[in-house]
Amino acid sequence: MQDLNELIEKMSGIRQSILSETSDLSDSKMVYEMKKTFLDKNGRIGQMMRFMREIDPSQRADFGQKVNELKNWAQNYFSSMDEKMKEKELELRYESEKIDVTMPAVTHEVGCLHPVTQMRNQLIDIFSGMGFEIYEGSEVENDYYNFTALNTPQDHPARDMQDTFYLSPEFLLRTQTSSGQIHVMENRKPPIKILSPGKVFRSDDDATHSPMFSQMEGLVVDRSITLGDLQGMLDVFVKKIYGDDVRTRLRPSFFPFTEPSVEVDVSCFECGGKGCNLCKHTGWIEVLGAGIVNRKVLENCGIDPDEYSGLAFGIGLERIAMLKYGINNIKQLFESDLRVLSQINDH
C-alpha cells in the first residue's frame, strides 16, 4: 500500500519540477513538449493515477481529488505559459515583418474623361435636375438652321460675327449649338427645356481661338419666361460650378436670335471681385451669352410668340473648363498630351 502522504509529497515534488523545469523555456513548441511529459497518459502526472489502486480505499477519493487538482493546476499553468509564449512570438513575427510605409504604392492606373466632357457632365447634372433634356444635333448643318431660322438672313452683318466653314453653298459646319434650338422647336411644342451640347466650328485659328470648340446651348420655352428667370437659372449654375459666393451680372449684348441679349459675367472666383490677373483687374469674368428668344425665331418654328416666350443661353465649354482648372491655352485641350489630360480629374 502506498502512503497517501508520501504520494502527496511526490505530487508536490512534481509541482516543484514543473515550476523549475519550465523556467527557461523560450517558445511555445518547447512548452508543448514539456507539457506532454507531465500531462500525457504516460506523463508524470498521468502516471500518478496508477497509484489509485494501491492506496487505501477510504483515501482514494481524497487522492483522486488531489491528483485532479494537480492536473488542473498544471494544465492552467501550461496554457497560460503557452499563451504568453505565443503572444511573444506574434510580437516577434510582426516585428520581423516591419515594412517601409514610405515606399511607393502599388496602383492600377485609371484614366479620366476629357476636361470638356467633365465640364459637360457637370452642367448636364445641374440642368437635368432642373428638368432639361439633352439634345445632340449634328455637326454638319444646313444654312437655314444655323443662320436663317435664327434670324440671321443672308445679308445680316451678324453672319460676319462668326466666320463659317462651308461644305457646299447649303451645308456648313455649325458655328453655334443654337441650331439645335430650331430642330427641337420644329418637332415639339412647349414646355421645352433642352440642353444641347456639341462641337462648333469657326474659321479662327490663333493663340486664343481654336477652329473647333464646344458649346452648350440651353433653351426654355414656356409661358411668361422673363429675364429674371434667365438670371435666376444662371445663378444656380454658376454657384454650383464656381461656388456659392459667386455673383452674376447681366449686361447688354447682341445676338440675332435673342432680344434682349445679354452677356453674363460672374464675379471673379479667384480674387472675389477685388481684381486680379484672371479677371484682368475688372473683378468680373465673362462666361456666357444669353437672352430672351427672339419672337421671329419662335415664329420660324411655328410657336406662337404671343402665347409662349423663351430664354436661351450658350456656354463655351472650353472657356469655363479653362477658367475652372486654370488651363491657359485652348490648343492644349486638343493635343491629347497625357501630361495635360492626367492632371484634370474632377469627377
Next chain:
Amino acid sequence: MLAPLSWLKEYVDIDVSAQELQDKLFSCGFEVEELHQVGEEISGVMVGLVETCEPIPETHLHLTTVNAGEYGTFQVCCGADNVAAGKKFPFAMVGATVYATAKDHVTVEGVMKIKKGKLRGYDSFGMLCSGTELGVNEDMYPGAGYNGLLLLPDDAQPGADVKPILGLDDWIFDIAITANRPDCQSIFGIAREVAAVLGKELKMPALGYHESGIEKEGFTVEVEAPDLCPRYISHYVTDVTIGESPAWMKRRLALVGMNSISNIVDITNYILMELGQPMHAFDEDFIRGNKILVRRAEEGEKIVTLDEQEYEMNSNNLCICDGVGPVALAGVMGGLNSEIRDTTKGVLFESAKFARDNIRKTSRALGKRTDSSARFEKGIDEYGTVMAMKRALHLVEELGCGKVASTHLDVNTGNSVEPREMKVSIAKVNSVLGITVPDEEILRIMKNLDFAPAIDGDELTLQIPAYREDIESYPDISEEVIRMYGYEHIRPTLLETAQVTAGGLNLKQRTELAIKNRLCADGLYEAMHYSFFSPSDLDLLRFPEDAPERNAIRILNPINEELSIMRTTLAASMLHAIERNQKNGTISGRLFEVASRFVPKGLPLTEYPDEKQTLCVGIWGSKESFYTLKGIAQAVADCLLLEFSCVSAKKTFLHPYRTAELFCEGEKIGYLGELAYDIEAQLSLRTSAYIMEIDLSALEKFYGRKPVFRPLSKYPDEKRDLALVMDKGISCGQVEELIRLSCPKVSRINLFDIYEGAQIRPDKRSMAFTITFSPDEEELTDAAVDAFVKKILKNLKKELDIELRS
C-alpha cells in the same frame, strides 16, 4: 471704333471723368475695350521759358537757363537749332518721361526717363523737347512736325503742364459696337448714346450751307441696280481750292488714326468718322459724259483703284461709272482715274447707301477691306446718307475751299428718313423683364433716346428715329429700357411660370457615358481631336484610290490644307496624338476618342451626311499588345452586355498578321490591330502602337440590354483541364467554338497554356484549357462530366483532328 473724348464733347456736355463714362457706356451695351490717354507715357513736362541762351563754343549746343515757373529755373544744354531766348518750349524736368528718339530725331525708340546730365562739361538739368519726343505730330499740333523744339504759344504760363496745351490729356475710347447698332459706328452715333446715358442734350453738328445757284448743265445720275444701291446722292461743288485742312480737323483725324491728305479728301474722311457715312469726292474734270451711272460690273471689266491696284470685276461687283467706264468700286474705294488732285477745280460729292452683303462679298472676293467697306458691310441708314451730304457741304463752306453749287441729284428707291411711329403695351415691355419699371422711368429713358414717348394707360407711343432700324417690336423696347434703367434691377426667379419637365440623359447618351467611364477605369484617357483632318492623312494610312475613306467632305474655305476635309476615320488623329506624346517623352499610354465620322451620301453635299458615332482607341508602350487592345474591346462589349468576336483581317495601315475585324452578332462593327512598321518608322515611334475603331452607331440598336439574373445552382460547377494537340493553323477561336457547340453545359473556357516544342511534333501546337461545366436543375455527376468531355474530344477529333495530349 475709336472715339476721342474731346471730339465727343463737341456734341455732349460731358461732366464725368473718362473712367466714369467708360462704366456708363459699358452698362448700356458699349464695351470699351481700351481706354487710354493720348499722352499717357508723357509725364513731368512743363512749359519752359528760355531766359538766357548762349552758344557753347566749338559745338552746335547752347547753354540755356529755363524758367519753369513754380518749379524754379534750371541750367539746360540744348542742341536744337531753334532754341532762342524769350521763347517757350516743352521742358522735361529731371524725372520726366518722354519718348526716346533715334539719331534722326524722328524714329521713336521707346520711353525714357530724364536724368541730370553733363554735356561738354556743362551740367544739364532737364531737356527741352521736340514734338516727336512728346508723341505729337504736325497734324495733332501745328509746328510739332518741325525737327527741332516744339514752339509753344506766347500765352503759355511757365511751369504749367504742357499736356492740356498739346491735347495730351485727351482720352481715346476704343469701343466695341455690336452688329445691331451700325448707327453707333461714328463719333456722333456714340455721342447720341452718351447723351442718353448721361441725360444730357445732344448738340447737332452744323449742317447749314448756301447754294450758289450754279448748275452743272445736263448732268445726270442713273442707278441701274437699285437693289444694290437704294440711295445715291450727288452734289456739285465749284471753285474748289485744294489745300491743307485746318489744324482742328487734322488733329481729330490723327486721333482716330487717319492721315490728313487735302481739304476735300479730309472732309470725306472726317464725315466717315463723325457720322459713319462713307463719302466719295470725284474730280469733275475726269467724269466723262457728264453722267454718273451705278451699275453691276461687266464680266472681266477692270478698274484701277486709288491705291494703284488693278482689279478684275464681275457682275457681282457694283461699280460707279461715268459716261465711259468705271470710276469707283462702289462702297470700297474710288478709282485712280477720277481722284482729287492739287489741280481739282470742281468736285462731285457722293453720299450713297449700298447693300451691305454685296459690299461684303465684293470686299471679300477682291481681298480689299477699307474703312468705307467696313461701314457699308455693317449697314448704314439713309438718315445718315442725307445728313452726311449736308455736313460735307457745310464743311466746304466752313473751310472756304469751294462754292456749293445747286446741282443736287438724289436717286431714291423711296425709303423714308422720317421717324416711324410704334405703339407697344407697357405690360408687355415689362413682361420680358419680369419686373415693373415705373412709367416715369420708361418715359425718361425713351425721351433721352429721342424716341419721343407718350403714355396713354398701358399704351406707349414712340417715334422711332430713322437710324434705329434695329427696333422692331416690344422686346427691343424692353432692352432699351433695361439697358438704361440698369440690369441690376432684374430680380432673379427660377422659372416660376414654367411647367415641371422630366430631364436627363436618354439611353444613347447614358450608354455612351457608361462606355467612356468603363474605358477610363481601364486606364484610358479621353482625347478630343478636330473633326477635320488632312488629305495627307489618307496617304499616311495607305488608303488606296478607291477606299471609302477617301470619299471625304471637303471644306470649301479651310484654314489650311491640314484641316481641309471631314474625318472619315478617327485613326489618323489618334496616330498623331501618339506621335506627339512619344515626342514629348510619354512612351506608353492609352487614349480613346468618341467622335463622328462623316460619311457623305453624295458629293457635293445636297443632304445631311451620316455622322457615325465612332470609338477610337490608341494604346502604345512595351506592355501593350494586340491582346491588351482586345481586352479593351471586350471591356466595351461587357459594358453593353454583348460579345464581340475577332476574325483575322488586313488593313492597309496595320500589321498584316496582327489585325482583326470585330464582329457583333454577325455584323462587322470595327477593327483592331498593331500599327504597320513602315508607318511606325514614318512617325518615328519608339514603341509599338495599337489602334482600334468601333462603330458605335452600329451598336446603338443593342443599347439598353438588361442583365438577366441566373439563380445560383444548389450544385457546384465542375472543372476539367484538357491539353489539346492540334495543327498550328487551327485558331483558339475555332477550338472554343467547337467545345461550346459540343456541350450546352459549358459555361466558361479559359486558355491557360500554349506549348510548342520538343515534346510534340513540330507542325503541332498544344493549347491547355480549363473548361467549366455549370449544372442547372440537377447535380453534375462525375460520370456525366466524363461523358461531356468524351463528346467534346470526339467532336474535336472528328472536325479538327485534335487529340488529347498524352
